[in-house]
Amino acid sequence: MYDLALKILPFVERWSGRISIFLFFYWIYQMNGTKYQQRLQNKARTKFNEQKINVAEYNSLNPNHQVKISSSWIDYQKYLFAKRNNTLLLSFVLGYVSFNTTSFYENGNDNFFKLLTISTTLFLAGITYIRQLYRE
Known part of the structure; x- marks a missing residue:
């Protein structure tokens, strides 16, 4: 396994940095792109309408056990x-891996562990930021 x-x-050293940068720009597009946001909104509405049809069909087949949808398409849109x-998280992970593999090759043992500690701290701060975004 070690080999x-x-x-x-x-x-990993060659490609993780490039993929990380690509994913970061893709995340920026996801956050600011109106076409992307409109597509997510349409997907949420379509999915909710399908769910509403399924519930109505179930209720017509089972009149004694009625089911009611307690959320709206906006809740599903917020989830999307x-x-x-997740794109930003994956970008952070690949950037973290890229930085540490590069520092492993280019630095001595002492510097590598110092950089590993610093990059791990920044990585955990990034994950905390992303978790905070999920709660909003």
Whole structure:
């Protein structure tokens, strides 16, 4: 397993930084793109209407056990908007991996562990920020 990790490490070093940057810009597009937000809104409405039809069908088949939908399409839209932050989280993870693999190759042992500590602290701060976005 250790040998496999050493063989994969150059690939990870080469591509994780680029993918991280791409995902960060994609997250910016998701947050600011009106077409993307409109598509999520349409998806939420469509999904809610399908669910409403399914509930009406179930209620017509089971009149003694009626089911009622307690949320609206806006709740589902908020859920979809919150999922956009997964892209930012993945970007942070890949950036963290890229930074640490690069510092592993370019620095000595002492510097690597100092940079690992600093980058881990920043990584955890980023995850905390993303979790805070989910609560809003």
